[in-house]
Amino acid sequence: MRADHVYAYGATAGVLGDLLLGDPRRGHPVAGFGRVAGALERRLWRDHRGAGALYTALCVGGAAAGAGIAARAARRSPGTALALTAATTWAVVGGTSLGREARAVGGALAAGDAETARERLPHLCGRDPQALDEPGIARAVVESVAENTSDAVVGALVWGALGGVPGLVGFRAVNTLDAMVGHRSARYRRFGWASARLDDVAGWPGARLTAVLATALGPDPRGAVRAWRTDAAKHPSPNAGRAEAAFAGALGVRLGGTLSYGGRVEHRPVLNAAGRPVLAGDIERAVRLSRRVTAGALAVCVAGRLFTGALLRRGRA
Secondary structure, X not given: OOHHHHHHHHHHHHHHHHHHHOOOOOOOHHHHHHHHHHHHHHHHOOOOHHHXXXXXXXXXXXXXXXXXXXXXXXXXXXXXXXXXXXXXXXXHOOXXXXXXXXXXXXXXXXOOOHHHHHHHHHXXXXXXXXXXXXXXXXXXXXXXXXXHHHHHHHHHHHXXXXXXXXXXXXXHHHHHHHHHHOOOOOOOOOOOHHHHXXXXXXXXHHHHHHHHHHHHHOOOHHHHHHHHHHHHXXXXXXOHHHHHHHHHHHHOEOEEEEEEEOOEEEEEEEEOOOOEOOOOHHHHHHHHHHHHHHHHHHHHHHHHHHHHHHHHHHHHO
16 A cells, blocks of 8 residues: 555554544543653753754654654564554544543533633633633634634644654643643743744644635635735734634634733733624634534545645656
C-alpha cells in the first residue's frame, strides 16, 4: 500500500475513532508526553531563551524522532502502518472531547446553572471563570472552540498530510509545549519563548485552513470573510485571530474584548464588532461548525496527500 493511501485510510479511521470514542480514557499519549516534558523542564529551566530553545528542541525532536522510528518499522507491513497512522491520528485529534466539554458548559448555562458552567470552563481554557458573567462564559467557550478546532484538529491533520506519523506527533508536541510554557508569565517569558514562536510557525497553515473552511461551511460566508479581513490581524495571536474572526463572522457574534488569565487582565480587540453578544445557544452552533470544519479539513488533507502522491509517481514514471 502506498504511503499516501496509508495516510488517507489511517487519518480517516483516526478521525472516525475520535468521533465515536473521544480521547483515550487512560494512558493518553499526550498526557504521557506532558509528564516527560514537565520532568525535563524541572531539570533544564533557566530564565533564559537559550535554555528554553534547548528544552523545546529536545522535547519536539525526541517526540518526532521516536514517531519516525516507529513509522519506519511499520512500513514493512501495510496493515501495521495503517493501524499506526489511525491510532496516532485518534490520539492527537481532540475534536470530540472539545465538543463534549463545550456542550457541557452550554448545557449548564441553558439550565441557568452558572456555577457549574464556571466549574467546567477550565477544561476548555485558562481564563478566570469567577471573573466572567454568563455571556462572558459563553463567549469564552465559542472562542475556545474556534481556536482549538485549529490547534487540536485541523493543524494536526495538515501536518499529518505533510509528514505522516512524525508530522502528527511533532505538531501535537509543539502545541502541548506552548500550552505548558508558552504563556507570558514571569516564569516563562524567556524560557517559553521558543515554544511559543515554534507554535506560531506550526499553527500557521492549520489556522488559515480553519478560517477558509469556517467561511465556506458556516451559515454566513460573507460575514466570515468580512470579519477575517478586517479583524483577524488585530488579535495578538497570528493564528488564533484567523480562526476566531472567521467563526465570529460565520456565526454572527461578537468575540474578543476584556479577558482575565491567572489574575492578569488583557484587553483584546473586538472581532466582528457588527455581531451580537454571544448567547448560550451559540455554543451548540459553534460546535456544529467545528464538526463541519473537521470533516472539511479531513477531505482537503486526504485529497491533497493523494494528489501529491499521484504527481510524484507521474514524475518518476
